[in-house]
Amino acid sequence: MHYTVTPVSPGIAIGRVKTYQPCNHLKGKQAIPLAKVEDELQRYDIVRARADEELSALSKKIAKSDPDTAKIFNAQRDILNDQVLVQEIRTTIKKDLVSLQKAVQDVYDKYIALLSGSANKLIAQRASDLADVKKSLVKFCGNFKGLDLSNLPAETILVAQELFPSDTASLNFENVVAIVTEEGGVTSHTGIIARSIGIPAVVWGDALKILADEDEVAVDAIAGILVHKPDNGEKKSFFSLRRKWIKEREENARYRKGALLTKDGKRINIGVNIGSASEAELASLDFADGSGLFRTEFLFLGKDSMPNEEEQFQKYRMVLERAKGKPVTLRTLDIGGDKELPYLPLPRENNPFLGVRGIRLCFEHPELFLTQLRAAYRASVFGKLEIMFPMVSSIDDVRRCLDYAKQARNELYRENIEFNSKVPLGIMIEVPSIALMAEEAADLVDFASIGTNDLCQYLTASDRLDARLNTYYQSYHPALFRCIKFVVKAFSSAGKMVGICGELGGEPKAAVLLFGLGINKLSMNADALPSVKRMLSKITLEKSRRIAERILSMQTAEEIMQYLDATLACQLNHTN
Amino acid sequence: MYAAKALIQNKTGLHARPASIFVAEAGKYLSNIQIRRVGEENTANAKSIVMLMSLALEMGTEVEIIAEGEDEIEAVTGLVQLINSKFGED
Numbered sequence: 001m002h003y004t005v006t007p008v009s010p011g012i013a014i015g016r017v018k019t020y021q022p023c024n025h026l027k028g029k030q031a032i033p034l035a036k037v038e039d040e041l042q043r044y045d046i047v048r049a050r051a052d053e054e055l056s057a058l059s060k061k062i063a064k065s066d067p068d069t070a071k072i073f074n075a076q077r078d079i080l081n082d083q084v085l086v087q088e089i090r091t092t093i094k095k096d097l098v099s100l101q102k103a104v105q106d107v108y109d110k111y112i113a114l115l116s117g118s119a120n121k122l123i124a125q126r127a128s129d130l131a132d133v134k135k136s137l138v139k140f141c142g143n144f145k146g147l148d149l150s151n152l153p154a155e156t157i158l159v160a161q162e163l164f165p166s167d168t169a170s171l172n173f174e175n176v177v178a179i180v181t182e183e184g185g186v187t188s189h190t191g192i193i194a195r196s197i198g199i200p201a202v203v204w205g206d207a208l209k210i211l212a213d214e215d216e217v218a219v220d221a222i223a224g225i226l227v228h229k230p231d232n233g234e235k236k237s238f239f240s241l242r243r244k245w246i247k248e249r250e251e252n253a254r255y256r257k258g259a260l261l262t263k264d265g266k267r268i269n270i271g272v273n274i275g276s277a278s279e280a281e282l283a284s285l286d287f288a289d290g291s292g293l294f295r296t297e298f299l300f301l302g303k304d305s306m307p308n309e310e311e312q313f314q315k316y317r318m319v320l321e322r323a324k325g326k327p328v329t330l331r332t333l334d335i336g337g338d339k340e341l342p343y344l345p346l347p348r349e350n351n352p353f354l355g356v357r358g359i360r361l362c363f364e365h366p367e368l369f370l371t372q373l374r375a376a377y378r379a380s381v382f383g384k385l386e387i388m389f390p391m392v393s394s395i396d397d398v399r400r401c402l403d404y405a406k407q408a409r410n411e412l413y414r415e416n417i418e419f420n421s422k423v424p425l426g427i428m429i430e431v432p433s434i435a436l437m438a439e440e441a442a443d444l445v446d447f448a449s450i451g452t453n454d455l456c457q458y459l460t461a462s463d464r465l466d467a468r469l470n471t472y473y474q475s476y477h478p479a480l481f482r483c484i485k486f487v488v489k490a491f492s493s494a495g496k497m498v499g500i501c502g503e504l505g506g507e508p509k510a511a512v513l514l515f516g517l518g519i520n521k522l523s524m525n526a527d528a529l530p531s532v533k534r535m536l537s538k539i540t541l542e543k544s545r546r547i548a549e550r551i552l553s554m555q556t557a558e559e560i561m562q563y564l565d566a567t568l569a570c571q572l573n574h575t576n
Numbered sequence: 577m578y579a580a581k582a583l584i585q586n587k588t589g590l591h592a593r594p595a596s597i598f599v600a601e602a603g604k605y606l607s608n609i610q611i612r613r614v615g616e617e618n619t620a621n622a623k624s625i626v627m628l629m630s631l632a633l634e635m636g637t638e639v640e641i642i643a644e645g646e647d648e649i650e651a652v653t654g655l656v657q658l659i660n661s662k663f664g665e666d
Contacts, residue, residue: 071593075625078596083603084624111626120632122591124589196592304588305665 001202001228005180007221008191011200011249012242013178014218014235015155017211020147020167030102032093040093042099044086047100047140051080054136058170067303079133085111108134117260121340121348132164151212152176157219161512173197179221180207180226185467195527198249203227209273218415252530260289260533264540267492268515269328270533271503271523274436278316278549284526290326290384292449292523293501294319296372297335305343307366312375320383327384329449329499329523330376332369334358334390346369347384353454353463358391358428359401366404373408380420387423388449394429398444401427428501430454435483440488448491449523452502456480475504481517481551481560497521509564510537515539516548538571578648581640582655586662589634594663599625599656601658607645609655614638622655 059073061516075535085107092103108130116127149171152158156176162183163171168190179201184190194201202222210228211217218227218238222245226519227234232451260270271292285291288328299315307315320328336357339346344365350353361368376387389401405425412419429435430451435451441448452475461480462472474480484500489499506511506528512535514522524532547567554560565572588594602609602622609622613631620627622641633639639659643651 017577075596077590078599078625082624084621084627111630114630115626115657120591122635123629123632126591304592304594304655342589342592544650 001210003210003228004204004207005219005221005224005226006205007202007224008129008185008202009179009194009199009201011198012156012220012222012238012245013229014238014242015157015177015217016153017159017213017217018147018152018156018214019213020158020160020163022206023314032097032099034097037094037097040394041090042092043141044089044100047137047183048080051133051136052077052162052476053436054140055080063537065449071372073079075126076129076133076136078098079130079400080137086529088246100137100306101143101490104137104141107275108137111432115214121380122342124418125340130349137166151402151497151562157217157549159207161208163193173199174349175348178202178217178221180204180208180211180217180219200525213293222550226487230441236451252534254539260536262515262536262539262541262544264542266541267500267520268536269389269521270529271327271499271501272526272529273318273523276329277319281526282319284529285326286530288526291319292499292521294328294330295504296333297339298329300333300341301339303342306341306371309371309375309378312372313378316376316379317382320379320385323383325384329386329388329426331388331390331503332359332372332376333362335361351381353457353490355480357429357555359389359397360391362404363400369404370411374412375403377405377408377419377423378417379421385420385423386426386447388426388447390428390451391431391454392427392441393433395440398427398433398441428454428497429487432460432483433456435487437495438487442491442496447497447499448487448497449501449521450484450487450502452480452484452504455483455502456504459483476510476557476560476564478554478557478560481513481548484514484519485517486550492518499523506532508532509561509568511536512539512544512571513548513551513564515541516544534569577642577644578652579640579642580652581638582654582659584633584637584639586665587635587637588617588663588665589637590631590639591629594665595625597663598655598658599623599628602651603654605643605645605647605651605654607648607651608645609641609643609651611641611655612641614640635644658666 022209039566043527057079059070063070074522089103089107092098093106112130113129115130116124151165152172152175154175157178157180159175159180162181176199179190179194181198181203182205184203190201200219202219202221204226216229218234230238254440260268262268268290271290272288272291274281274291275295276298299312314329324449336352336355355565356364363443374573376385379385381463392398392401402425422448426445426449427441427448428451429448434441453464456475456477457473460472460474462469488498500514500519501523505514505522506524511522511532515536550563551560586594589662590598595652599606610619611622620631641652641655
């Protein structure tokens with residue numbers, strides 16, 4: 001049987017299902033006789049001790065690599081041993097004569113409901129910690145035959161409702177060939193982990209209803225197809241697809257190193273996006289021409305207090321030094337009402353994407369903005385820094401940004417602190433109104449970078465996170481390319497650079513088109529780098545220009561994608 | 577019974593790390609300790625992280641700590657001091 005699924009991490013796999021259902025529903029008898037009460041209370045102590053051991057071990061295991069998640073596990077231990085909860089579960093067992101598992105579920109569900117109903121969003125979020133602890137207690141209750149994630153058989157296709165950090169921390173990925181979850185998406189925890197390890201993953205709402213343990217399943221996490229119990233012919237074709245995919249992955253890996261030259265020897269600047277400054281991410285700088293998008297949000301999220309100038313300076317300096325003289329484009333804080341900062345109350349907004357975000361938030365909190373700019377300028381002497389401002393929508397915004405940068409420079413100058421006064425300053429082009437003012441903006445700034453995700457979202461007026469709007473959020477919408485063309489023209493006649501830092505630049509066929517439109521700087525996630533480099537190395541400027549010209553006269557996204565697939569079929573096929 | 581008031585002055589309020597510290601401190605005393613917003617009836621067991629969180633005590637909230645037991649004065653004084661120390665923030 002064939003099913004349509006949503007790919008979140010590309011790849012092809014074939015294997016046997018192991019279902020993982022930690023939040024299982026209560027089955028069997030819940031009532032216990034009076035004589036069993038004492039046993040049940042003792043069992044609670046044992047179960048709690050085991051859960052505590054597990055959390056403590058998990059926290060230690062990742063304390064170094066991921067200190068923030070380690071903190072979550074420690075907070076969960078506080079919940080696990082919470083006096084009120086412990087007492088209430090004991091009382092429930094004694095008074096209601098119910099099993100430990102039933103008592104745990106009832107009491108936890110009550111407090112999960114209490115916290116998730118809180119008007120304070122931070123507290124409401126903590127309800128998920130309670131759910132995680134409940135899951136862990138239920139797992140140890142014994143009625144549940146848990147799947148040992150650290151010891152899975154070879155060729156496992158792991159099927160779960162969703163995987164939590166506590167699951168992936170203990171998961172041994174060696175034997176997992178694919179992951180199928182009922183919930184989540186490209187940006188979910190599972191999606192990010194799967195992509196970073198290179199395991200195919202898909203999301204499919206009916207997974208646990210249809211798939212059972214030991215069922216044979218084939219997954220195409222590129223086209224979005226799942227075959228349940230494939231016949232011999234289908235198996236054969238999936239095995240060959242998988243071989244091809246693995247070969248392609250290996251070939252891509254070869255393209256990681258070295259500078260990119262097109263077939264006719266043109267140089268294109270290919271950078272990696274940095275979002276966490278983790279060691280793995282920074283290592284990818286070795287294979288790239290610097291970073292065209294250094295997101296700084298990670299410094300501000302998940303913290304109890306605002307990162308101070310020194311803390312930011314140290315991080316920026318570290319990234320710049322790690323880039324070894326290659327340019328790094330730091331984007332100032334780009335955050336809005338859909339995020340939570342404990343130290344900076346952000347009012348709830350009906351339309352966070354159309355609200356006080358990016359530079360608008362920085363204008364509301366000048367101290368925050370200046371602190372970041374000062375830290376960036378101080379770091380500028382340790383490498384090749386560029387600074388860019390997100391979400392500008394008018395020439396006034398551009399001027400204000402430049403004024404703040406000047407103020408930061410003046411302060412440092414007066415304080416006799418060293419900095420590079422020539423740091424190039426640029427803007428993100430993601431709001432249509434500034435795209436249309438590109439000619440004027442180009443006179444004021446040193447460069448621009450087009451954020452294709454947001455530009456497409458604002459051009460098509462479709463929330464890019466809402467799956468129902470997928471048909472409207474068309475990343476190959478002709479209007480997007482016409483808009484890019486306009487911006488490129490404006491900036492290049494002023495002699496200034498335009499780059500792309502959205503996801504589109506990481507798609508090989510789109511990269512060709514963007515190159516043809518006059519873009520010669522792309523920045524993308526590290527995993528997209530090899531396939532884009534490979535594609536562009538097979539293309540001439542001449543051919544990409546012809547492609548771009550054709551595209552600009554097309555009417556629909558469908559038409560554009562079909563044309564690109566057809567005209568680049570030869571290059572897209574790795575045998576060439 | 578012994579009680580005293582305190583003003584929460586740290587930015588995070590009484591959740592996340594400060595809440596854990598607060599509950600751990602409360603757990604050191606033998607007395608029964610309750611905490612509530614000044615002017616509201618609802619009290620929460622100060623030794624319970626979940627109950628404490630349910631009160632959603634933010635920066636700028638005035639709270640009252642009420643203890644009953646053999647070390648009630650030490651308990652209230654200790655916890656008020658902890659709140660006034662801003663949990664080491666800023």
